[in-house]
Amino acid sequence: MPEKDREFVHLHVHTDHSLLDGCSRTDKLCSRAAELGMKALSITDHGVLYGLTSFFKQAEKHGIKPLLGCEVYLIYEHELATVNELRAKQKSRHMGLLARNFTGYQNLCKIVSQAHTQGFYRNPRTDMKTLAEYSEGLIGFSGCLAGVIPQFLLKDEYDNARDAAAKFVDIFGKEFFIIEIMDHGIEEQRRIIPGLLKIAEEFDLKVVATNDVHYVNSTDWEPHDSLLCIQTGAKIRDEKRMRYDSHQFYLKSREEMELAFKEVPESITNTSAVAEMCEVKLPFGEDHYPVYERPIEVESGNDHANFERILDVYVQQKNAILTRDGHEPIELSEAERIKHKSNGLYLFELCKVGLKERYETDYDACRADWDNVSADDKRYCEQLEYELAIITGTGFVDYFLIVWDFINWAREQDIPVGPGRGSGAGCIVAYVLKITDIDPLAFGLLFERMLNLERVSPPDFDVDFCMRRRDQVVNYVRDKYGKDRVANIITFGTFGAKMIVRDLARVNDLEFSEANKIAKMIPDELNITLDDSVKKSPELANELTHNPVAKIIIEQGRVIEGMIRNTGKHACGVIIADQDITNLIPVTLQEGDLTTQYPKGPSEDLGLLKMDFLGLKTLTVIDDAQTNVRNTRSMPEFNIEDAPLDDQATFDLLNSGRTTAVFQLESGGMQQLCRQIGLSSFEEIIALIALYRPGPMQFIPQFIEGKKDPSTVQIPHPLLKELVEETYGVLVYQEQVMQSAQIIAGYTLGGADILRRAMGKKIKSVMDAQKQVFIDG
Numbered sequence: 001m002p003e004k005d006r007e008f009v010h011l012h013v014h015t016d017h018s019l020l021d022g023c024s025r026t027d028k029l030c031s032r033a034a035e036l037g038m039k040a041l042s043i044t045d046h047g048v049l050y051g052l053t054s055f056f057k058q059a060e061k062h063g064i065k066p067l068l069g070c071e072v073y074l075i076y077e078h079e080l081a082t083v084n085e086l087r088a089k090q091k092s093r094h095m096g097l098l099a100r101n102f103t104g105y106q107n108l109c110k111i112v113s114q115a116h117t118q119g120f121y122r123n124p125r126t127d128m129k130t131l132a133e134y135s136e137g138l139i140g141f142s143g144c145l146a147g148v149i150p151q152f153l154l155k156d157e158y159d160n161a162r163d164a165a166a167k168f169v170d171i172f173g174k175e176f177f178i179i180e181i182m183d184h185g186i187e188e189q190r191r192i193i194p195g196l197l198k199i200a201e202e203f204d205l206k207v208v209a210t211n212d213v214h215y216v217n218s219t220d221w222e223p224h225d226s227l228l229c230i231q232t233g234a235k236i237r238d239e240k241r242m243r244y245d246s247h248q249f250y251l252k253s254r255e256e257m258e259l260a261f262k263e264v265p266e267s268i269t270n271t272s273a274v275a276e277m278c279e280v281k282l283p284f285g286e287d288h289y290p291v292y293e294r295p296i297e298v299e300s301g302n303d304h305a306n307f308e309r310i311l312d313v314y315v316q317q318k319n320a321i322l323t324r325d326g327h328e329p330i331e332l333s334e335a336e337r338i339k340h341k342s343n344g345l346y347l348f349e350l351c352k353v354g355l356k357e358r359y360e361t362d363y364d365a366c367r368a369d370w371d372n373v374s375a376d377d378k379r380y381c382e383q384l385e386y387e388l389a390i391i392t393g394t395g396f397v398d399y400f401l402i403v404w405d406f407i408n409w410a411r412e413q414d415i416p417v418g419p420g421r422g423s424g425a426g427c428i429v430a431y432v433l434k435i436t437d438i439d440p441l442a443f444g445l446l447f448e449r450m451l452n453l454e455r456v457s458p459p460d461f462d463v464d465f466c467m468r469r470r471d472q473v474v475n476y477v478r479d480k481y482g483k484d485r486v487a488n489i490i491t492f493g494t495f496g497a498k499m500i501v502r503d504l505a506r507v508n509d510l511e512f513s514e515a516n517k518i519a520k521m522i523p524d525e526l527n528i529t530l531d532d533s534v535k536k537s538p539e540l541a542n543e544l545t546h547n548p549v550a551k552i553i554i555e556q557g558r559v560i561e562g563m564i565r566n567t568g569k570h571a572c573g574v575i576i577a578d579q580d581i582t583n584l585i586p587v588t589l590q591e592g593d594l595t596t597q598y599p600k601g602p603s604e605d606l607g608l609l610k611m612d613f614l615g616l617k618t619l620t621v622i623d624d625a626q627t628n629v630r631n632t633r634s635m636p637e638f639n640i641e642d643a644p645l646d647d648q649a650t651f652d653l654l655n656s657g658r659t660t661a662v663f664q665l666e667s668g669g670m671q672q673l674c675r676q677i678g679l680s681s682f683e684e685i686i687a688l689i690a691l692y693r694p695g696p697m698q699f700i701p702q703f704i705e706g707k708k709d710p711s712t713v714q715i716p717h718p719l720l721k722e723l724v725e726e727t728y729g730v731l732v733y734q735e736q737v738m739q740s741a742q743i744i745a746g747y748t749l750g751g752a753d754i755l756r757r758a759m760g761k762k763i764k765s766v767m768d769a770q771k772q773v774f775i776d777g
Contacts, residue, residue, distance in 0.1 A: 008254035009040045009271040011067065011141070012096055012180065012210035016563035017043075017051030020231030023215040023224035025563055026055040029251065030062040032216050036253050040275040042067035044096050047124040049112050049586040050490070050567075053602035056282055067278045068105060069098035069139075070112055073125045076148045076164065080119050080127045087121040093148045095131075096141035096180065096210075099280050104137025109586040112597070116588040124588075132171045139277060140172040141180045142196065144212050145188055149179075149199065153192040165199045178274060179207045181267055183260045184246035197264065208274060209257055209267035214249040215559075221247040223559035229507035230565075236507050283584075288607035290481050290578045292343055292401035301349035304341070306367055310348070310385050311337055314393035317386075321453055321750070344392045347401055347429075351384055354432030358439070379441070380428070387429045387447050394456050399609065402576070403461055404433045405480075410465060410473050416619040418464025423450040426735070427459075435461060437641070443686075446735045446749060454750030455757070458604070462612050466623055470615035474574060477611075485577045487587055488595040489570035489603060489610070497530050498522045499565070500557040508549055518543065518550050530557050569595055572614040575603050584608065618663040645682040654679050664689050677704050683726060690732045699730045706730070719743050734760065745774045 014022035015029060022045060033041045041064050043055040052068050059066035073092040081087045099105040111134050115124035131140075142149045142165070149168075152161035168177045179200040182189050200207045215224045225243060226236065234241035252260075254268065261267050294300065301307075311332055319329040332340070352363045361380045366373045373381075391397060410417050411434070419425075420436030426445035430436045440447070450459050465473055478486045495503070498519045505515030521540035522533045534541050534554065544551045569590040581587060584606055586597040596603050604610050622640055629638045654662075655678055657671040665674065665685075670692060679685055684707070691700050706713040706728025713729040715721050723739055724731060731737060737759065738752035747755065755774070758766035 007037075007039055007272045008257055008268055009038060009042070009067070009275040010211060010213055010251060011042045011098065011178075011208055011271055011274060012044050012071070012144070012182075013042050013213040013251075014045055014071070015043055015051045015055060017048060018045040018214075019048075019564060019566070020227055021046060021214065023220055023227050023559065023563070024213065024251075026051055026058045028216050029213075030055075030058040030064055032251050033064055034062040036251070038064065038254075040065035040067055040272075040278075042069055042098060044069040044071045044098070046071055047073050047112070047115065048588070049109065049597050050492070050564075052586075053282065053598050053605070065275060065278075066280075067098050067275060068108070068280050069096060070108060071096050071143070072111060072115065073123045074131065074148065075119075075125050075127045077127060079129050080125060084121060087125075090121075090125075092123060092125050093151060094143045094146040095148065096143055098139040098141075098274070098278055099137060100139055100176070100277050101137045101279060102281065102283075104139075105280050105282070106583055107134035107137055109582045109584075110134045113582040113587045116586075116597075117594065120589070128167070128171075135171045138172065139176045139178060139274065140168055141178050141208075141210075142168075142199075143180060144182060145186075145192075147180075149196070150192050153195040154188060158195055158198075161195060162199055162202070165203055165205075169203055169205070174204060175206075176277070177203075177205060178270075179205050180210050181207060181261070181264065182210055182212055184212070184248040186245050193264075206270045206273065207264060207267045208270045209261040209264070210271075211252050211257065212249055213251050214244075216251050218247070218250045220250060220559055223556040224249070226504055226507050226556050227560060227563075230503050234507070235509045237509060282606065284605045284607075286607040287395065288578045288584060289395075289398055289609045290402065290485065290576050292398045292405065294343070294346055298346070300341075300343070301345035303345065303348060303352075303364070306363075306385075307341060307345055307348055308337070310344075310389045310392065311340060313385055313389035317389065318393060318453055321748075340392050340397070343397045343401060344388075347391075347397050348388060350401075350404065351388065351429055351432050354434065355380060355384060358432050383428050383441070383447075384432070387427060390447075390451055390453060391429060394451060394453070396451065396459055399459060400429060400433065400435070402609070403430075403435050403463070403611070406473055406477055407435055407463065409476055410469075413469075413472065415469045415472060416466040416623040418614075418616060418619055421462040421464070422460060424459060424461040426450055430461070435463075443683075444735060446738060448749035448753050449734060449738065449756070452750035452753055454748065455754050458609075460612070462614060464614045464616040464619055466619045467615040467617045468620050470613055474613050477574065477576065477613075481576055482580075483594070484580045484582070486594070487575045487581055488590060488593045489573040489575055489600050490588065490590065490595050490597060491568040491570050491599060492564045493566040493568060495557075495561050495563050495565050497528055497533050497557070497561060500530070500561050501553055504553040504557055504560075505549075508553065510549060518547075518553065530554055530561055569593070570600060572612045573600055574611050574613055576609045576611060581608070616663075618661075621661060651679050654685070673700065677707060687727055687732050691730075696730075696732065699732075703728050703730050703732070716740075717744060741774065745776075747773075 013029065015024050015026050016022050030041065041059060043051055045051055049070055056066045056068065072095050074095045075090045076093055077090060081090055097108060099108050111126050111130055112124065114130055115126045119125040144150065148164045149161045152164060179196050181193050181196055197207060215221065228242050229236055232242050258268050315330065315332055322329050355361050355363050359380050361377045363381055366377050366381050391400060407417055420430065420438055424430050425436050425438045426440045426447050426449050428440055431439055501519045501522060502515055505518060521537050521543060522528065523536050544554060575581065575596055577584060585603060587594050588597050589595060600610060626638060626640045630636050654674050657675045659665040659671050659674060673688060673692065677684065677688060687703065691697065691703060715724060715729050720740055720743060723736055723743065731740065734756050737756050738749055741747040741752040741755050742749060754766065755770050758770060
């Protein structure tokens, strides 16, 4: 027997993205499939594509070919009804779809997205018209007992079943419509197999055996049954509740499937033939950022000579890294330079205007008489050129223009905008464009934390807007770039240890007080697992020795924990694409808003632009206070932006601990710290906020002691004396970490950023690699 004929592929598989029905995480599914020697595996969740990217990556990680699909809810009529009264009369059936190629993947996204945004009635539904319109590149399956053809056969309506098969053959083509047979020991399944085989013979269709996988191992049927109870609000002991009629919906081996379908051996070997039809690669790493379009009346700028200098700076910086690492240097072709100028010149002109407003530096005048320019003006111009060179060379010109555009629009509409947070505050380009309001040079912030040639990752601005008017800014972006190109981002809530204990206690009909007692035995640690809870809590371990229900809860909970419990909407993230978003990823609706079906990470990995539009209550409060001052204090021109940063009355207020409603200073711990430290400068407020977090919190006493008694200040290394003087010997900021690596070990700031990021995210492999680099430096 040829090798491929000894293989078996599961073509009908549900993960935990079939919410509260699929009881199998993608990592465990793929791990088990690899154990069974399977070369391919499918994902066909109920009506959603939530899990495609995580499944794709897990399958590739385990050396398994990922088959991407969905079990859609199909109305076996030409079109969906348009009103709910009529939709209620249309019955939805199940139909499996697999993508053969990237066109098929795109069409799958279209079908599922339209089902969510236009066809939702109790579940996301599609119709025959839509199925036919987007059938290219797809394989269709006759489905489970809830499929169109099986339903006709169950009613002994063979002619109708045959007619349905003919329609599906017309839609998909004979080669790509597959008859699916199942046998979980359920009488109805066995009864319709002869009819299915007759249809397959009449139309010359492939027959495949599937197992409608809903959990990984045979023993997982009980956790799956509990999951169904969590979904429906039922209890295990309820007689009349949703339950599966068999305990065989697991990832069976080829041998088990062969035994069940020994009378139809081709249904086993055909699964590999279907898997061979599918070749889909998700386009991770592509660039689908939107291109900023200038108003037609706005010129791009014509300072070609100075922009050429900026491009030369990029080439110089890039080649320094390439030659250091033993690679060939690059040159920008004329075509590449022209492309960089398309929006680069416009960004350059905006920066010149901003430079004059922020620093009173006339860039053109400076460059025209460079030898006589002051040191400060040279510093501003050169930093601007350097940053523009990196931004242009790495392809983020449009990103900066897009951010500048919606912030500029918000300011024009008098919508309060925050001063900027995160690594973007270290960018002078952002400062002169008024994306941020923090002078990076005055506060010693580093551009390389946001963007550098040694770790090219998208810049990330956390932009705060007045909470009341944040949606106006998002709607402006939707209108500008197209409602079909802008979407919110989905989030997934997962079962944590305490949650799964409470849920399983309820379905096992435990009294609330008893359930609460067991849940409280779980240690209060972030993301703690049930296994770790049993190890760390003697009380819980003891409870399991004499409480059989608690033992069942923990055993079933081990299977369910980490699975998806519910979906939500990212508080501030918005995705913007350069085309109809459903060409790249599927969408759904959350609270009436178009929302991606993939979470933040995979959406960005597929090349889409993610922006954060944060609605901040503090900005609303400040705006209200400013309006109040203008209206009640005879100060119509009062502007909070003009408030001094060295106001003694403000420091006295903070030092008294009266910081209620002061952003990031209002917690009890911060109030106590304000009283302890005796704030006397704006920089100390910054340091306090930076220190008051889990990692550096241990250095707070050293910081306070150093401020009150300079003789106690301990400099970590003589070369770092100037760097840490302002922070009393403590490395408070990530910029200080980067500069320390630069001073002590000769790092470039780009290389130091790699070290900083590895430290912050505790990436051991990178830290180990950096250890020798640091020593050699």
